[in-house]
Amino acid sequence: MSESTVPAAPSVTQPLRAAVVGASGYAGGEMLRLLADHPSVQVATVAAHSSAGRPLAEVAPHLDLAGPDGEDLVLVGTTVENLVGHDVVVLALPHGQSGEISAALRASDPDVLVLDLGADHRLESARDWEDYYGTEHAGTWAYGMPELPLADGTRQRDALAGAREIAVPGCNATAVTFALAPLVRAGLVDHRALSAVLPVGYSGAGRAPKQSLLFSEAAGSAAPYGVGGTHRHIPEILQNLRRGGGPADARLTFTPVLVPMSRGILAVVNAPAADGATTADLLAALEADYAGERFVRVLPEGIFPATGEVTGANTVRIGAAVDRRSGQATVIAAIDNLVKGTAGAAVQSMNIALGLPEGAGLTRTALAP
Numbered sequence: 001m002s003e004s005t006v007p008a009a010p011s012v013t014q015p016l017r018a019a020v021v022g023a024s025g026y027a028g029g030e031m032l033r034l035l036a037d038h039p040s041v042q043v044a045t046v047a048a049h050s051s052a053g054r055p056l057a058e059v060a061p062h063l064d065l066a067g068p069d070g071e072d073l074v075l076v077g078t079t080v081e082n083l084v085g086h087d088v089v090v091l092a093l094p095h096g097q098s099g100e101i102s103a104a105l106r107a108s109d110p111d112v113l114v115l116d117l118g119a120d121h122r123l124e125s126a127r128d129w130e131d132y133y134g135t136e137h138a139g140t141w142a143y144g145m146p147e148l149p150l151a152d153g154t155r156q157r158d159a160l161a162g163a164r165e166i167a168v169p170g171c172n173a174t175a176v177t178f179a180l181a182p183l184v185r186a187g188l189v190d191h192r193a194l195s196a197v198l199p200v201g202y203s204g205a206g207r208a209p210k211q212s213l214l215f216s217e218a219a220g221s222a223a224p225y226g227v228g229g230t231h232r233h234i235p236e237i238l239q240n241l242r243r244g245g246g247p248a249d250a251r252l253t254f255t256p257v258l259v260p261m262s263r264g265i266l267a268v269v270n271a272p273a274a275d276g277a278t279t280a281d282l283l284a285a286l287e288a289d290y291a292g293e294r295f296v297r298v299l300p301e302g303i304f305p306a307t308g309e310v311t312g313a314n315t316v317r318i319g320a321a322v323d324r325r326s327g328q329a330t331v332i333a334a335i336d337n338l339v340k341g342t343a344g345a346a347v348q349s350m351n352i353a354l355g356l357p358e359g360a361g362l363t364r365t366a367l368a369p
Contacts, residue, residue: 016354017068019045019083021101022092023075024059026203027117030343031090032056032063038347038361040354044068047082048075080104088113088350095119095232099138106165113164113353115346116141119232121167128235141165143243144349145174146358147296149181149289151245160352168349171341172198172256173233175267177240178296178316179333182289184246188281189271189329191241191250196270198256201263201307203338223258231256264307265337273322273329282320282329290318294359295340295348305334312336312367314344314359 018035022028023046035043043065051059056073065073076082083089083105089112091098098120105114123129126137144166146157160166169177176196183189199222226232234254241250273282279301290296297317299305305317313336320331335341344362351358 015040015042016087017042017044017085018088018090019043019047019086020090020092021047021078021083022090022117023056024048024051025092026338027342028090028092029060029063030338031092031117031346032060032065034339034343034347034361036063036065040356040360041088041350042068043073044086045082046073046075047078049078051075052077080108084109084112086112088115088354090115090117090346092117095133096135102165103138111164113166113350115144115166115168115350117168117342117346119167119170119236121165122169122236122239124239125235128239132232132235141167142349143240144168144345145177145240146348146352147290147293148177148240149185149244151185151243156243157352160349161355163349163353166346166349166353168342168346170233170236171265171335171337172200172231172254172267173236173240174341174345175265175316175333175335176233176237176252176254176269178335179267179269179318179320179331180237180271181241181244181246182285183271183282183320183329183331184241184250185244185289186285188274188277188285190274191247191271194250194252194269194271196252196254197268198254199259199264199266199268199307200256201261201265201337202258203263219260221260224255225258227255229253261307263336263338264311265333265335265341266305266307267331267333267335269331269333271329273327277322277329279320279322282322282331286318286320286331295344295362295364304332307334307336308366308369310334310336310340310366311369312339313364314340314348314362315364315366316340 098118120138121141129137142163148156286298299319304319
């Protein structure tokens with residue numbers, strides 16, 4: 001992409017115009033919350049399907065947003081006509097619904113930056129997509145995980161500069177990838193026997209009503225889902241490990257468990273440690289790959305993260321240990337599924353693509369308990 005096609009950082013008096021589709025959902029709402037305090041972006045349009053025509057303040061009263069002219073924002077229908085003319089369009093839609101509208105939008109407005117918070121453009125393999133999602137693959141976009149270490153010694157950040165199509169990672173995939181990628185690449189764990197169990201807050205399951213996922217029925221209970229290799233983030237995680245230089249034959253058992261908290265993921269990852277590998281070796285590999293990363297914190301030996309330490313922050317906190325008796329390595333990563341797991345990663349990637357400071361509109365500080 002030539003320099004003339006990459007927009008310069010906007011002035012305070014001329015903010016970039018953003019549209020958020022799926023604004024009435026959890027991910028879309030969190031995107032709006034972060035953009036409300038972004039110094040260079042203003043939300044000009046909010047769109048939804050079933051909530052179209054309703055004031056945003058009625059659907060999401062916790063958001064204090066006004067349009068470019070100071071008027072109250074009203075949700076409009078999800079059409080290309082309503083989205084053309086913005087600098088940034090965020091698609092916070094259910095899986096399988098981003099491909100068609102993004103293609104039409106890009107055809108009408110090739111300079112717009114489109115951020116897909118759904119899964120439609122994350123996978124490189126059409127076969128993997130069809131296997132896990134059962135529909136036609138929509139194509140592959142630049143992957144919005146800037147800190148991901150790649151096999152050639154660079155980071156995924158380099159692929160985001162000047163990008164106009166960004167696929168935001170899945171929240172569970174984010175937590176597991178951050179925990180595993182450096183260790184698999186360094187050969188410190190058995191890549192054929194990776195296992196992850198993830199306590200996940202209920203917002204990780206989406207806002208659409210599901211009888212088995214109703215919080216009111218699950219308070220005081222925990223419920224697994226995506227059991228037996230069926231969860232759709234599995235091919236995404238394995239793809240990330242390959243991108244990071246891991247072997248092509250990695251195997252992962254992955255089970256998320258809904259627990260009665262509103263947000264957060266605690267990825268507990270286990271694998272047999274390589275012969276002679278120690279806790280210090282695991283931490284050294286993690287620290288080497290994430291050195292200098294503003295939003296990644298590798299914890300000292302003996303310290304492990306909790307979800308409350310990252311609530312509202314665009315931060316991943318990681319602890320690791322080797323059980324010398326069993327020979328198992330355990331890595332634990334905590335993220336806020338709506339921030340570092342979704343909207344925060346989108347804003348961070350957007351900033352890189354637009355040439356803005358990478359941390360603009362984001363914080364490393366968690367909300368007080």
